[in-house]
Amino acid sequence: MHKQLQLLRDLQELDTERKTVETERQVGLKEQQALNAELERLQKMVDSLAGEISVLEGEKSELVSAMALEQGNVERSEGRLPQIKTQKEYVAVLKEVDTAKKLSKDLQAGIDAKDEILQSLTADKDEKDGELAANAEQAEARCAEVDASMVAVNKKLVEMDRQRAAQLEELPKKLRKRYELLMSRRAGVAIVEARNGACLGCHMQLPPQMFNSLFVLNEIQSCPHCSRLLFATAPD
Ligand SMILES: [Zn+2]
Known part of the structure; x- marks a missing residue:
């Protein structure tokens, strides 16, 4: 994951x-x-x-x-x-x-x-x-x-497109589709960081339990407000 x-x-x-x-x-x-x-x-x-x-x-x-x-x-x-x-x-x-x-x-x-x-x-x-x-x-x-x-x-x-196609190829088909859909519907930003309990894509607060679960990384989650995929970086 x-x-x-x-x-x-x-x-x-x-x-x-x-x-x-x-x-x-x-x-x-x-x-x-x-x-x-x-x-x-x-x-x-x-x-x-x-x-x-x-x-x-x-x-x-x-x-x-x-x-x-x-x-x-x-x-x-x-x-x-x-x-x-x-x-x-x-x-x-x-x-x-x-x-x-x-x-x-x-x-x-x-x-x-x-x-x-x-x-x-x-x-x-x-x-x-x-x-x-x-x-x-x-x-x-x-x-x-x-x-x-x-x-x-x-x-x-051209080089970027080549690289992009190769990167997309590595993703499971379902995730690839989800990413592409979000790209087209969310102004070219499909995956964003969640920080201090909020989605940095739409700046809405995430349910605390959900935010905390992002650090466990057992599944890819979406913001309940803007649907963007989320990732969290552990504080230093
Ligand atoms: Zn959001």
């Missing part, structure tokens, strides 16, 4: 350590996820700015084409002026030139406005690009560090 109790205690110790290692692994994974999420956020901002810039450039190029057309109209009309014979026709062509020039001027104002927005968006994108590059470099380095520690952590977990 003493041997089984010792096995259970060893198993509990291993499982508690395994939980710590598993938490370490989860922390590492979460950190990597957070780093990647931040990079994704920056990349989305850069992409969205690039999209806006591309739309504006398309609009600007339409304005530039329209202006080239108007300038062509101005030149063509002005070219006709020397050949004009009548005053009426002359005035009409001058009016055409005037209208085309005015349109050109409006178009140029439109192009200038687009240029101004483009300039500010490009500056914004350049800044985000820089931020992204710097963050990506840092995140990559940190992810590599975490990856390296994950290798060690995973190796440790």
Whole structure:
């Protein structure tokens, strides 16, 4: 019986350590996820700015084409002026030139406005690009560090699982099941010490006779309050 109790205690110790290692692994994974999420956020901002810039450039190029057309109209009309014979026709062509020039001027104002927005968006994108590059470099380095520690952590977990399976194998099937059930139902603590008459799992007082019987070690007992398996260490 003493041997089984010792096995259970060893198993509990291993499982508690395994939980710590598993938490370490989860922390590492979460950190990597957070780093990647931040990079994704920056990349989305850069992409969205690039999209806006591309739309504006398309609009600007339409304005530039329209202006080239108007300038062509101005030149063509002005070219006709020397050949004009009548005053009426002359005035009409001058009016055409005037209208085309005015349109050109409006178009140029439109192009200038687009240029101004483009300039500010490009500056914004350049800044985000820089931020992204710097963050990506840092995140990559940190992810590599975490990856390296994950290798060690995973190796440790595999070794622990192997050890755990071997330890479980040594327990009678019934006790093994009881242990596993308690592990899942009692927050990963299946066997606890009873000290000063109380269960250290739930901190409830045990019946005195039961507490005293724990030192005799003739059978493995459970806390009547939390059902955890109990062991007692004789005071020094
Ligand atoms: Zn208890």
